[in-house]
Amino acid sequence: MLAITLVLILVQVVILNRICLFGIAVPLAYFYVILRLPVTISKEWLFTIAFALGFIIDVFSDTGGMNSLSCLIAAALRRPVLHLYFPREDELADPFPSISSLGFLTYFKYAVTMTTIFCSLVFIFESLSLFNFWHLIQCIIASSVLTTAVIIGIDSLTLPRREKRL
Amino acid sequence: MNNLLFFFIKARPWILFAVYAVISCILLFNSNPYQQSVYLTSANSLSTSVYEAATGVTSYFNLRNINEDLQRRNSALELEVLSLKQQLVEFRDMEYARQHPLDSTLNRYNFILAHVINNSVHRPHNYITIQKGSLDGIEPDMGVVDQNGVVGKINVVGPHSARIISLLNNNLRLSCKVKKSETLGSLVWNGSDYRTALLEEIPRHATFAKGDTIVTSGYSTSFPEGIPVGVVLGELKGYDDNFHTLKVRLFTDFSKLSTVRVIVDKMSRELQVLEQAVENEDDEAPKKEVKN
Known part of the structure; x- marks a missing residue:
């Protein structure tokens, strides 16, 4: 988990932050870490990890508190969203939400919802200084689609390794 | 009191959330980028x-x-x-x-500086090419000198280049005189040594000595009077019985030509017109006599 986090932070900072497809779509792949945190984690740890993660990204990309605040709010909304699509979370065999533990459709819905919330937060905070409604909507939709695709991709990549361990 | 404590314990995660949120907001709304810590x-x-x-x-x-x-x-x-x-x-x-300032008596003349881009000294008819042409104001028959003496005459002119008929070309005859005695002669190259030329047609009565300076005569619009050409090395005997023929060492080192000056005579057109008019008058003069 720590290794994935570090790799994702590095990839985000070094590569993905420089990508801006069509001038609107930015892949925020590091958010995968928050989706992946176990459901059994305490709220204190969840908030601390989310804040720390966002803060590191903020420091690297000079974005003030934009990512940390977005991560924090998205992390707080994580449990209700997961509960919406998977009410019996206590029955999870594996506490880490993933395609293999939730099934593709549920995980996809969970990922889409969380990513949309997160991207909306990020771009709303970003546009506080420069407000352009249509551009904001475009950015949110495009980045959510791209980020979801990247997150599903990352989760699929980590799938076989986990199965081997089992 | 217990209720309050219980509330804090229960709400502990949300207090933490609030603290983090406040920190994030401070970072987010700290609009002055110069006051941020470098860390x-x-x-x-x-x-x-x-x-x-x-x-x-x-x-x-x-x-x-x-x-x-x-x-x-x-x-x-x-x-x-x-x-x-x-x-x-x-x-x-x-x-x-x-x-290399020029004589102030040469105010009638202008000079165009040009660089030699091609030169030969070993052929019987030597030509020199310079990198300036009609666009720079060069016209055929203009005289060309360098810092030492006469070089030749402009022969063919292109827009950006011109060919000089070198003094080392026996097609070119240059009207010269012995500076001391004002004796006129015609300078021509004999085709052997690029350092020497011959001054022909010196009258038999003329006096000269070895070491006399030969200068241009000024009888053409190409060269002003008195441009140095060379010094007398001696008489060439048995060359022409009716005239003296002098061997002249040329001042110009044709093997090391680099920058040359093309002489523009501001009066050349005027002189041409004048001479033409005089010629026409001479033609018309007999007719007038007949009328009278």
Whole structure:
């Protein structure tokens, strides 16, 4: 988990932050870490990890508190969203939400919802200084689609390794 | 009291949430970027080293574009160097003209500085090519000199270049005189040594001595009077019985020509018109006599 986090932070900072497809779509792949945190984690740890993660990204990309605040709010909304699509979370065999533990459709819905919330937060905070409604909507939709695709991709990549361990 | 304590314990995660949120908001709304601590920006040592490592890899991806840019810039600079060299040549010409001042009696004449780009001394008919032509005001039959003496006459003119018929060409005869005695003669090259030429048609009665200076006579519009040509080395006996023939050492070193001056005679057109008019008058004179 720590290794994935570090790799994702590095990839985000070094590569993905420089990508801006069509001038609107930015892949925020590091958010995968928050989706992946176990459901059994305490709220204190969840908030601390989310804040720390966002803060590191903020420091690297000079974005003030934009990512940390977005991560924090998205992390707080994580449990209700997961509960919406998977009410019996206590029955999870594996506490880490993933395609293999939730099934593709549920995980996809969970990922889409969380990513949309997160991207909306990020771009709303970003546009506080420069407000352009249509551009904001475009950015949110495009980045959510791209980020979801990247997150599903990352989760699929980590799938076989986990199965081997089992 | 217990209720309050219980509330704090129960709400502990949300208190933490609030604290983090406040910190984030402070960071987010701290609008003055100059007051931020260096540790909170990408200028800290960790970020710097990560970015440096990343740049070390990614900088190779841009090499193609950078290379193209450099080549474009390089060609622009080369063009600039060429134009600067051109200017340098022009300034050198100006400096040359300043360092080799000309006689003030030559005010009637203008000079165009030119560089020799082709030259020969070994053929019987030698020609010199310069890099200035009609666009620089050069016309056929203008005289050409260098800092030492006479070089030749402009022969063929192109827009950017001109050919000089060299003094070392036995098609060119130059009207000269012995400076001391004002004795006129005709200078021609005999085709052997590029350092010497012959002054022919010196009258039998004329006096001269070895070492006398030969200058141009000024009887043509090509050369003003008194431009040095050479010095008398001695008489060439048995060459022409009716006249003296002198061997002349030329001042101009034709093997080392580089910068030459083309003489522009401001009065040449005037003289031509005048001479033409005189000729016409001579033609008309007999008719007038008949009328009278």
